[in-house]
Structure formats: structure tokens, C-alpha cells
Amino acid sequence: MSSLLRHSVEQQLQEAGGLSYVQFQLLATLGDSPGGSARMTDLADGVVYSRSGLTYQAQLLEKRGLATRAPSVEDERGTTVTITAEGRSVLDDVFPGHVAVLGDLLFTPLDGSDVAQLADVLGRVRDHMRSVPPRSAAPRRRSRATAPPRDA
Amino acid sequence: MSSLLRHSVEQQLQEAGGLSYVQFQLLATLGDSPGGSARMTDLADGVVYSRSGLTYQAQLLEKRGLATRAPSVEDERGTTVTITAEGRSVLDDVFPGHVAVLGDLLFTPLDGSDVAQLADVLGRVRDHMRSVPPRSAAPRRRSRATAPPRDA
DNA sequence: TCCCAATGCTTCGAATCCGAAGCACCAATG
């Protein structure tokens, strides 16, 4: 289900503003941040994404003039990303269609009680996943004797 | 939430059997198919994935000896993919850990009623999305540097 | 003051992904 929805959302973002899903998330996060700025690490915390991928997408945003990047004032190691006026403009262009897609595909078949239940249940799952320590090792159960030798 | 879960699932599949998420879905689909075979198109219907990506992953499975590919008997255009004994073995190796991840991350904070609600609500959403015609067009674009649409 | 592990981010290489174009085959038409 989430794959289907994700796919439709990405299509709309691409058509309406040439944005990838991650780029949209980054712009939206920046738009909500005080001053329209955030460090790379803070962005990464809000988006399930690799650091290197974040660097790549931030470069693309900068290249398109939707955001700027500069070394952090407080910590010379850090990079501060800031949304530009043009970035906000694109975000505003794209947002109504984004909401429309969610309305059409996700919320149409649901009533208020359904939505509340979803929010409750999925919210609990999310909190649980965030609180669980990163998997150190997968459960090592075996069920077939013919497992091929494998170098992980 | 789904991104977090997806990420953990992919990690387990990779560690336990060197499988990508798609490869796992393909093997699982084949394993449930009569004769362990299916046409590419039938596989694509069950997996939200591009055709070319499906070809790529099927080639990888063939290269690892987990599946075979042969032109369809009925329709020379079609390709029939079949799971091998080794493919089933890997699937059996990976499956218990897969279920364990879902149990730990997804089902732990939920009770039976939660699960039933989720299945009902998300099932309806899925059916709705599958029944909706593919988006014909996104809401009209706006050019930059103008007032954002007040429409949502 | 001078180290040194830890931190924040980027670069690098290789793998994976997608859409568009291409190839081969099927089915319907005349």
C-alpha cells in the first residue's frame, strides 16, 4: 500500500515542480525551520536517508537555486542549508497538488474515525521503532541444511 | 513509518540471504505460484516496480541460480521465470528472520484489535488506489515569483 | 599547549534504478 501511495506522490511532485520525494521533504523541513535553515544532521534525522544521498540532493537543490549551503557559524565542520525565496515559491507551487493527491488516494475511502485510528496505531509503531536500538544482528534461524557457503 | 520499517526489513534480507527487497518479493511470489513459475508481467502486477528493474533483478536471481528464465511456451514473447530448489532454500533461510523483524518492529506495540483495524483500513485504501485510474494530469503549474495558489 | 578519538560532511566507486527506445512476436484485417 505504501509503495503505491509513494509512487503516486513522487509522480505528482515530479510533474508539478521537478522535485524528488527527498527534495520535497528537505524543502518542507527547511520551510518549517526557524530562519529556513538547518544543519545536515538535523535534516537527516527527519528524513530516512543516507548521509551521502543527502549531500547529493542538497547539491541539486543548490544548483537549482532552491537552497543555499554554507559552513555553520558555530561549528566549522557543519554545513547549514537554507531555503531560498525561490525554494519557498516552488514549495508553494507544489503543495496544493500534493495535498490533493493524499486526499484523493489516501483519505477518500476513510472517515474521521478511521483517520484517528490510523494516526494512533501507526504513531505507536513509529515511536516503538524509533526507541528500539538499531538491530545489531538479525535472528540467526536456519531451517534448511543446504544453505550455500556465503561470505557476508 | 513505512520508510523505517522498509529499511529494517531490507537490512535483514540482505544480511540473512543477500537478497534485495524486490528479490525477496519475487522469490516469495514464485514460491506461491503453481509450479513455481510466473510470467514477468504477472510478477510485475504483484510488485510495484518498473519493468526494466524487474528484468534486472530477474537476471540477478538467474545469475545466482535462484531462478531460471525461459521463453514462454504459449507466447514466444513472454518470459517464464521459475524458482529453483536453491531459490526455495534461500527463501526458507530468510523467512523466519523476516517474520521476526515484522514481529519485533511492527506487531510488538499492537494488540489483536489494532491489527484488525489496520488490516481493514489499509485494505480499503489499497483497494481504492488500485481502482482509481492512473492520474491523467497533475493540477496546473504555476510559474515562479507569483502569488502562490490559495486553493488547498 | 599538544595530542587523539569523535564528529560532520563530502568524495569515491559500484550497484541499482527508471523511462524511452528498440526488438520480436502475436492477432486481426483485408
Next chain:
DNA sequence: CATTGGTGCTTCGGATTCGAAGCATTGGGA
């Protein structure tokens, strides 16, 4: 039987992805 349009899959080129390695800065002692 030749033609035409449609279908099924692959190939191609370019974009995106990730983890590992690299670079520079920081903070906490010795």
C-alpha cells in the same frame, strides 16, 4: 499471405542510491 497495430520484454543511457574511505574541525584530557 502481407500489413497493421498491439503486447512482452530487454537494452540503453543517465540519474540516483548507498557504504566505505577521506578530510577537516572539535572537545577533552595529558
